[in-house]
Amino acid sequence: MLSCPDHGCLLEPEGTVRIGHLLGAPTPARPAPEPVAAVDRLTWEALTIGAVTLPARPVHLGVWLRLLRTLIDEVSISTSRLRVTSARMLDQIWEASGYPPRGGITVWRP
Structure with missing residues (x-):
């Protein structure tokens, strides 16, 4: 999860929040994009x-988590492993999202 379901704000890395707290400058809440x-x-x-x-x-929860995992796997696959048509479609998806291909992942890691 990337956001708080109650407040609709993006979750921030713990280190960022801790440093802001120590400096007396709390991290401002950023609204999560609706999707x-x-x-x-x-x-x-x-x-x-x-x-x-x-x-x-x-x-069921287990099915939902498998669906999410499958979706993440599909959009983060390297286009070099796809046929031309599928690679083009995946490039269009990333372009429409406004994020770099594979969400900026350059090297696969679990």
Whole structure:
């Protein structure tokens, strides 16, 4: 999760918050982009209730987490491992997102 489902603010790295606190300059809350907040609200629902309510039907927590993992794997794959059409489509997805290809990941690591 990247945001607080209650407040809609992005979560900040612990070190950043700690340094801000020590310097007497608390880290200002940054609102999460709506798509991030929406996925985080669903994930929070799955974690607290054991299922997430999707438009078609409720989905078990384990299935939801597998769906997220699969999505992350699909968008972070190197385009060199894809056919030309799939690579072009993935490039278009990253371009539309406004983020660099693979979210800036240059070397794969778990």
